[in-house]
Amino acid sequence: MEFDYDLFVIGGGSGGVRAGRVAAQEGAKVALAEEDRYGGTCVIRGCVPKKLMVFASEFAHAAEDAQAYGWDIQPGAFDWDVFRGKLYAELDRLENVYRNILGNNGVETFDQRAKVADAHTVELADGTRKTAKHILLAVGGRPTKLDVPGAELAITSNDIFHLDKLPETILIVGGGYIASEFAGILNGLGVKTTQFYRGAQILRGFDDETRNLVASEMIEKGIDLQVNTNVVSLEQDGDKVKVLDTNGTTTTFDKVMFATGRAPNTDGLGLTEVGVEIGRKGEVVVDDYSQTAVPSIYAVGDVTDRVNLTPVAIREGMAFVETVFKGNPTKPDHELIPTAIFTQPEIGTVGLSEEEARAQEPIEVYSTSFKPMQQSFAGRSEKVLMKLVVSQKTRKVLGCHIVAPGAGEMIQLAGIAVKMGATKEDFDRTVAVHPTMSEEIVTMKSPVRTG
Incomplete structure (x- = not known):
């Protein structure tokens, strides 16, 4: 034919x-x-x-x-x-x-x-x-909306770039990377930002230590992060939206954005x-x-x-x-994909979280958290995190997690080493680049946890 x-x-x-x-x-x-x-x-x-x-x-x-x-x-x-x-x-x-x-x-x-x-x-x-x-x-x-009364009053990530003007207040519903990124963005642009997440902690599926630090830094920056909280209904209130939540509280916002899945x-x-x-x-x-x-x-x-x-x-x-x-049967490789989440602070991650790795085999965890020089000098209290999850048996680095300005840039390069199967000793043999934040990735000598 x-x-x-x-x-x-x-x-x-x-x-x-x-x-x-x-x-x-x-x-x-x-x-x-x-x-x-x-x-x-x-x-x-x-x-x-x-x-x-x-x-x-x-x-x-x-x-x-x-x-x-x-x-x-x-x-x-x-x-x-x-x-x-x-x-x-x-x-x-x-x-x-x-x-x-x-x-x-x-x-x-x-x-x-x-x-x-x-x-x-x-x-x-x-x-x-x-x-x-x-x-x-x-x-x-495409983005989806929660199936609640008044859902049509909410916007999604598709609409955020087309707002005629920035709202004074916004509620972002969701705990994934899209919700958490936009909470940081709008907060940084001067919008009074509230974030609801129905679970116990945002960024489910990411390394616990990593997401806990990001959540605490977001709160420190002024985001009103409310976990174990979800929307029950939305209602028009003049040109604002009235929100009833699962705690029985009613609050009014200029805009409500659903980032509750795709x-x-x-x-x-x-x-x-x-x-x-x-x-x-x-x-x-x-x-x-x-x-x-x-x-x-x-x-x-x-x-x-x-x-x-x-x-x-x-x-x-x-x-x-x-x-x-091309007649060359090829499977796309979905293993060990490095990822950046542009929360504020930014996350770079590749491989297994500490929790995933521990469920799989005995591990060592190397982790350090500190105030970076640039922000510290300026009087800001921001903290960064460098973390390696290592197999006790093979010594391979199973996961690398970074929370820091430029974490996405760092994880691209760390991702090459992890993809190649680098061991903790390969990292240790690498001379530190000083003074940088990322040098801590190669200078951590003793595990903080084993198990």
Whole structure:
């Protein structure tokens, strides 16, 4: 059978664009459909604008710190309109980069929604049908809202970049990295910020010592963090939102933001009808090679709900091209992925938490917490943490956890060593770079805990 395309990609985010471009470079005839903006969650409404907001919010203390270092600088006010205008311009620029990547590599694009009609056919929103030897689902995920009365009054992380003005008060509901990052951002921009989390401590799944330090530092910075607390209902109160919580307290906020989870974008794509298996959370079920139950249909990125990180979607897209277009069956490697969480303070982490490692085998824990030189000199009481979790038997570093300014930059490099299987003695043999925060990673001589 003659197909219109070798590959039809549904979704123009990081995973879909990378797969489409690389397949086209291999000589495949490729088309891609995107119903919204090119660049996807990460570029348009996730990591990129969020990190720019983190940068903006971190200048809150810059004038005071500069004064402490002898500069005659006076604090000013943050102008949301100025920042937002520049942010929009940057996102427009990045979207054009993504469009040009596709165009320059001969990928035909359709700026409309697409769904799957059968194993080899895609139907566009205007009713046009296109056939393809292979279909790649790269449609990502979306933020979800709590199922409570008045939920429609809440915003999500998608909306935060589009506010006409910054609220004076905000409630952020959730305890994951998105909730915790935005609590730091908005607090830093001068918004009186409250965060509810239904569990005992934010950042569930991360190392306990790490998340405890981050939570205490967030509170120290002025965030009203309330754990074991959830929303019962929201109600309009003039131009504000009245919130009833599980403690029976009613509080009014200018805005309420739900950061209570994300769901794969599989609704209305015609997937179950053609035989693609959908999991309990709405995710596309795939094998180790990102192949669905329909052999001609593959899926990568957040829609598969494996490891929902942009660089992972890109890796999965590359492995898909290796497997399908280069005849080199390749499984994406999801082991030992280094991650940064842009809370304030920032977290960098790779490998197992202390709790996960202890459940697996006898370990040693090396950990140190101290005030970094730059902040300490400026009179700030911030603490940082450097931590290694080590196997007693193999001496391998099973986990590395950093809480510090620039932790994301540090963990990228530590991640190489951990991925290579470095031992504690390999770290010890490495000469310290002085004076830096990260030198503590190689100078910890005695374990603080074993078990």
